[in-house]
Amino acid sequence: MTTPHSIVSGGTGLVGRFIVEALLTAGHRVTVLGRKAPPDGFFSEPVAFAPMKLDPISVSTGLFEGADFFIHAAFDHLPGKYRGGEGDDAEGFRRRNLDGSIALFQAARTAGVSRVVFLSSRAVYGPCPPGMMLDESDVCRPDTLYGEVKLAAEDALTKLSGDGFHGVSLRVTGVYGPAGEGRLHKWAGLFEDFLSGREIAPRVATEVHGQDVGTAVRLVLEQSAVRVSGKVFNVSDLVLDRRDILALVARSTGSGNTLPDAGDASMVNAMSTKRLHALGWSPGGMPLLEKTVPDLLARP
Structure with missing residues:
Protein backbone atom coordinates (compact mmCIF):
# COMPACT_ATOMS: atom_id res chain seq x y z
CA MET A 1 0.00 0.00 0.00
CA THR A 2 1.33 3.44 -0.97
CA THR A 3 2.17 5.79 1.89
CA PRO A 4 -0.10 8.86 1.64
CA HIS A 5 1.65 12.20 1.29
CA SER A 6 -0.03 15.08 3.14
CA ILE A 7 0.84 18.77 2.89
CA VAL A 8 -0.01 20.87 5.97
CA SER A 9 0.13 24.66 5.88
CA GLY A 10 0.64 26.30 9.25
CA GLY A 11 1.85 22.99 10.65
CA THR A 12 3.97 24.59 13.38
CA GLY A 13 1.02 26.49 14.88
CA LEU A 14 -0.88 25.28 17.94
CA VAL A 15 -3.60 23.55 15.89
CA GLY A 16 -1.37 22.63 12.96
CA ARG A 17 1.07 20.76 15.17
CA PHE A 18 -1.70 18.48 16.43
CA ILE A 19 -2.77 17.81 12.84
CA VAL A 20 0.77 16.93 11.78
CA GLU A 21 1.13 14.55 14.72
CA ALA A 22 -2.20 12.85 13.93
CA LEU A 23 -1.12 12.30 10.33
CA LEU A 24 2.30 10.97 11.35
CA THR A 25 0.62 8.53 13.73
CA ALA A 26 -1.63 7.40 10.86
CA GLY A 27 1.44 6.64 8.75
CA HIS A 28 1.41 9.65 6.44
CA ARG A 29 4.48 11.26 4.95
CA VAL A 30 4.11 14.94 5.86
CA THR A 31 5.40 18.15 4.36
CA VAL A 32 4.90 21.35 6.35
CA LEU A 33 4.43 24.69 4.58
CA GLY A 34 5.21 27.92 6.41
CA ARG A 35 7.42 30.96 6.79
CA LYS A 36 10.04 29.16 8.86
CA ALA A 37 11.17 25.56 9.03
CA PRO A 38 10.27 23.79 12.28
CA PRO A 39 13.20 23.41 14.69
CA ASP A 40 14.78 19.98 15.02
CA GLY A 41 12.70 17.72 17.25
CA PHE A 42 9.58 19.90 17.03
CA PHE A 43 7.59 16.90 15.78
CA SER A 44 7.76 13.31 16.98
CA GLU A 45 9.05 12.19 13.57
CA PRO A 46 10.91 13.95 10.75
CA VAL A 47 8.83 16.00 8.33
CA ALA A 48 9.74 17.77 5.11
CA PHE A 49 9.48 21.55 4.82
CA ALA A 50 8.70 23.95 1.99
CA PRO A 51 8.61 27.74 2.39
CA MET A 52 5.25 29.39 1.76
CA LYS A 53 3.73 32.83 2.19
CA LEU A 54 -0.01 33.44 2.28
CA ASP A 55 0.17 35.56 -0.84
CA PRO A 56 -1.72 34.63 -4.01
CA ILE A 57 1.14 35.83 -6.20
CA SER A 58 3.68 33.47 -4.63
CA VAL A 59 1.56 30.28 -4.76
CA SER A 60 2.54 27.64 -7.33
CA THR A 61 1.42 24.13 -8.23
CA GLY A 62 4.97 22.97 -7.49
CA LEU A 63 4.17 23.12 -3.78
CA PHE A 64 1.79 20.18 -4.23
CA GLU A 65 3.56 17.90 -6.69
CA GLY A 66 3.17 14.28 -5.61
CA ALA A 67 0.80 15.10 -2.74
CA ASP A 68 -2.41 13.22 -2.01
CA PHE A 69 -3.91 15.57 0.59
CA PHE A 70 -3.65 19.23 1.59
CA ILE A 71 -4.67 20.48 5.03
CA HIS A 72 -4.84 24.27 5.14
CA ALA A 73 -4.35 25.43 8.74
CA ALA A 74 -2.32 28.58 8.08
CA PHE A 75 -3.83 31.98 8.87
CA ASP A 76 -2.13 35.38 8.87
CA HIS A 77 -3.22 37.69 11.70
CA LEU A 78 -1.93 39.93 14.45
CA PRO A 79 -0.33 37.86 17.23
CA GLY A 80 -2.92 36.62 19.72
CA LYS A 81 -5.87 37.97 17.71
CA TYR A 82 -8.26 36.29 15.31
CA ARG A 83 -11.30 38.53 15.56
CA GLY A 84 -9.75 41.94 14.95
CA GLY A 85 -6.61 40.23 13.69
CA GLU A 86 -6.55 42.49 10.63
CA GLY A 87 -5.45 45.46 12.74
CA ASP A 88 -5.43 48.50 10.44
CA ASP A 89 -4.85 46.47 7.25
CA ALA A 90 -8.20 44.96 6.33
CA GLU A 91 -7.37 44.84 2.62
CA GLY A 92 -4.08 43.01 3.19
CA PHE A 93 -5.74 40.65 5.67
CA ARG A 94 -8.37 39.71 3.09
CA ARG A 95 -5.81 39.35 0.28
CA ARG A 96 -3.57 37.04 2.30
CA ASN A 97 -6.19 34.94 4.02
CA LEU A 98 -8.89 34.74 1.36
CA ASP A 99 -7.18 35.28 -1.98
CA GLY A 100 -4.12 33.40 -0.73
CA SER A 101 -6.24 30.47 0.46
CA ILE A 102 -8.17 30.26 -2.82
CA ALA A 103 -4.89 30.32 -4.76
CA LEU A 104 -3.66 27.40 -2.65
CA PHE A 105 -6.88 25.44 -3.25
CA GLN A 106 -6.64 26.04 -7.01
CA ALA A 107 -2.95 25.09 -7.13
CA ALA A 108 -3.64 21.90 -5.17
CA ARG A 109 -6.44 20.95 -7.57
CA THR A 110 -4.27 21.64 -10.63
CA ALA A 111 -1.45 19.53 -9.15
CA GLY A 112 -3.78 16.55 -8.73
CA VAL A 113 -4.35 16.65 -4.96
CA SER A 114 -7.47 14.57 -4.30
CA ARG A 115 -8.69 16.08 -1.05
CA VAL A 116 -8.31 19.40 0.79
CA VAL A 117 -9.29 20.05 4.40
CA PHE A 118 -9.73 23.69 5.37
CA LEU A 119 -9.56 24.75 9.01
CA SER A 120 -12.46 27.16 9.36
CA SER A 121 -13.98 28.61 12.53
CA ARG A 122 -17.16 28.89 14.56
CA ALA A 123 -16.84 32.63 13.85
CA VAL A 124 -18.58 32.03 10.51
CA TYR A 125 -21.94 31.72 12.33
CA GLY A 126 -21.89 35.24 13.70
CA PRO A 127 -24.15 36.38 16.55
CA CYS A 128 -27.02 34.03 17.44
CA PRO A 129 -29.74 34.04 20.12
CA PRO A 130 -28.31 33.09 23.55
CA GLY A 131 -28.31 29.35 24.10
CA MET A 132 -29.03 28.46 20.47
CA MET A 133 -27.22 25.33 19.25
CA LEU A 134 -25.07 25.95 16.17
CA ASP A 135 -25.71 23.51 13.34
CA GLU A 136 -23.89 23.25 10.02
CA SER A 137 -27.18 23.83 8.17
CA ASP A 138 -27.71 27.24 9.82
CA VAL A 139 -27.52 30.41 7.73
CA CYS A 140 -24.21 32.10 8.59
CA ARG A 141 -24.04 35.82 9.29
CA PRO A 142 -20.48 36.58 10.44
CA ASP A 143 -20.03 39.96 12.10
CA THR A 144 -16.23 40.11 11.92
CA LEU A 145 -13.83 40.25 8.98
CA TYR A 146 -12.24 37.07 10.35
CA GLY A 147 -15.57 35.22 10.12
CA GLU A 148 -16.34 36.69 6.68
CA VAL A 149 -13.00 35.55 5.30
CA LYS A 150 -13.33 32.06 6.73
CA LEU A 151 -16.84 31.66 5.30
CA ALA A 152 -15.83 32.97 1.88
CA ALA A 153 -12.92 30.50 1.80
CA GLU A 154 -15.30 27.66 2.71
CA ASP A 155 -17.60 28.65 -0.14
CA ALA A 156 -14.74 28.87 -2.64
CA LEU A 157 -13.49 25.40 -1.68
CA THR A 158 -16.99 23.93 -2.02
CA LYS A 159 -17.36 25.42 -5.51
CA LEU A 160 -14.02 23.92 -6.58
CA SER A 161 -15.04 20.44 -5.40
CA GLY A 162 -15.82 17.83 -8.06
CA ASP A 163 -14.09 15.85 -10.81
CA GLY A 164 -11.79 14.01 -8.42
CA PHE A 165 -11.09 17.02 -6.19
CA HIS A 166 -12.88 17.05 -2.84
CA GLY A 167 -12.90 19.92 -0.34
CA VAL A 168 -13.96 19.65 3.30
CA SER A 169 -14.23 22.48 5.86
CA LEU A 170 -13.94 21.97 9.60
CA ARG A 171 -15.49 24.72 11.74
CA VAL A 172 -13.26 24.53 14.78
CA THR A 173 -13.97 26.13 18.15
CA GLY A 174 -11.36 27.22 20.74
CA VAL A 175 -8.49 24.73 20.81
CA TYR A 176 -6.59 23.84 23.97
CA GLY A 177 -3.67 21.55 24.69
CA PRO A 178 0.11 21.63 25.05
CA ALA A 179 2.01 23.92 22.71
CA GLY A 180 5.18 23.03 20.86
CA GLU A 181 8.61 23.11 22.44
CA GLY A 182 9.44 26.59 23.73
CA ARG A 183 5.92 27.93 23.25
CA LEU A 184 3.13 28.84 25.66
CA HIS A 185 -0.21 27.05 25.73
CA LYS A 186 -3.38 29.17 25.39
CA TRP A 187 -4.18 29.16 29.11
CA ALA A 188 -0.68 30.05 30.32
CA GLY A 189 -1.68 33.63 31.18
CA LEU A 190 -4.89 32.50 32.86
CA PHE A 191 -3.03 29.99 35.04
CA GLU A 192 -0.42 32.59 35.98
CA ASP A 193 -3.07 35.13 36.94
CA PHE A 194 -4.91 32.61 39.11
CA LEU A 195 -1.80 31.32 40.86
CA SER A 196 -0.68 34.92 41.48
CA GLY A 197 -3.98 35.68 43.19
CA ARG A 198 -5.25 38.12 40.60
CA GLU A 199 -8.98 38.55 40.10
CA ILE A 200 -10.35 36.55 37.16
CA ALA A 201 -13.52 37.49 35.30
CA PRO A 202 -16.11 34.74 34.79
CA ARG A 203 -16.26 33.23 31.31
CA VAL A 204 -17.79 30.18 29.64
CA ALA A 205 -16.66 29.08 26.18
CA THR A 206 -16.64 26.11 23.84
CA GLU A 207 -13.38 24.17 23.71
CA VAL A 208 -11.84 21.15 22.00
CA HIS A 209 -8.46 19.48 22.54
CA GLY A 210 -6.04 19.81 19.65
CA GLN A 211 -5.64 16.05 19.66
CA ASP A 212 -9.35 15.71 18.82
CA VAL A 213 -8.97 18.23 15.99
CA GLY A 214 -6.16 16.10 14.57
CA THR A 215 -8.40 13.04 14.76
CA ALA A 216 -11.19 14.92 12.94
CA VAL A 217 -8.81 15.79 10.11
CA ARG A 218 -7.65 12.19 9.81
CA LEU A 219 -11.24 10.93 9.76
CA VAL A 220 -12.40 13.20 6.92
CA ALA A 247 -10.55 24.24 40.00
CA LEU A 248 -8.37 21.62 38.28
CA VAL A 249 -5.38 23.97 38.58
CA ALA A 250 -6.09 24.44 42.29
CA ARG A 251 -6.38 20.70 42.81
CA SER A 252 -3.10 20.03 41.00
CA THR A 253 -1.11 22.78 42.75
CA GLY A 254 -2.77 22.91 46.18
CA SER A 255 -3.54 26.59 45.61
CA GLY A 256 -6.14 28.09 47.91
CA ASN A 257 -6.68 31.18 45.78
CA THR A 258 -10.24 32.28 45.16
CA LEU A 259 -11.89 30.78 42.10
CA PRO A 260 -13.82 33.11 39.78
CA ASP A 261 -17.60 33.11 39.96
CA ALA A 262 -19.36 30.62 37.72
CA GLY A 263 -20.36 31.92 34.30
CA ASP A 264 -23.75 31.45 32.68
CA ALA A 265 -23.47 28.40 30.44
CA SER A 266 -27.09 28.80 29.31
CA MET A 267 -26.04 31.84 27.25
CA VAL A 268 -23.40 29.96 25.24
CA ASN A 269 -23.96 28.85 21.66
CA ALA A 270 -22.71 25.27 21.74
CA MET A 271 -21.93 23.51 18.46
CA SER A 272 -23.72 20.39 17.30
CA THR A 273 -21.19 17.73 16.24
CA LYS A 274 -23.63 15.03 15.10
CA ARG A 275 -22.21 15.09 11.57
CA LEU A 276 -18.70 14.43 12.79
CA HIS A 277 -19.80 11.80 15.30
CA ALA A 278 -21.49 9.96 12.42
CA LEU A 279 -18.02 9.52 10.90
CA GLY A 280 -16.79 7.87 14.12
CA TRP A 281 -15.38 10.92 15.93
CA SER A 282 -15.37 10.66 19.71
CA PRO A 283 -13.67 13.54 21.57
CA GLY A 284 -11.98 13.21 24.94
CA GLY A 285 -14.44 15.27 27.00
CA MET A 286 -13.78 16.00 30.68
CA PRO A 287 -11.43 13.02 31.20
CA LEU A 288 -9.05 14.45 28.60
CA LEU A 289 -9.27 17.92 30.15
CA GLU A 290 -8.55 16.49 33.61
CA LYS A 291 -5.50 14.72 32.22
CA THR A 292 -4.30 17.76 30.25
CA VAL A 293 -4.36 20.47 32.94
CA PRO A 294 -1.71 18.83 35.19
CA ASP A 295 0.40 18.22 32.07
CA LEU A 296 0.20 21.90 31.14
CA LEU A 297 1.20 22.90 34.66
CA ALA A 298 4.20 20.59 34.57
CA ARG A 299 5.60 22.20 31.44
CA PRO A 300 8.10 25.07 31.81
Missing part, protein backbone atom coordinates in the same frame (compact mmCIF):
# COMPACT_ATOMS: atom_id res chain seq x y z
CA LEU A 221 -9.36 12.15 4.89
CA GLU A 222 -10.20 8.48 5.37
CA GLN A 223 -13.90 8.68 4.43
CA SER A 224 -15.28 7.98 0.98
CA ALA A 225 -15.59 11.20 -1.02
CA VAL A 226 -19.39 11.00 -1.15
CA ARG A 227 -19.57 11.35 2.65
CA VAL A 228 -17.47 14.50 2.93
CA SER A 229 -16.95 16.26 -0.39
CA GLY A 230 -18.11 19.86 -0.33
CA LYS A 231 -19.37 19.55 3.24
CA VAL A 232 -18.68 21.35 6.52
CA PHE A 233 -18.33 19.79 9.96
CA ASN A 234 -18.41 21.42 13.40
CA VAL A 235 -15.51 20.47 15.67
CA SER A 236 -16.24 21.17 19.35
CA ASP A 237 -16.32 19.22 22.59
CA LEU A 238 -16.85 20.99 25.93
CA VAL A 239 -18.85 23.98 27.11
CA LEU A 240 -16.28 24.96 29.67
CA ASP A 241 -16.38 27.39 32.57
CA ARG A 242 -13.13 29.08 33.60
CA ARG A 243 -14.06 28.22 37.17
CA ASP A 244 -13.93 24.50 36.32
CA ILE A 245 -10.58 24.82 34.56
CA LEU A 246 -9.07 26.68 37.50
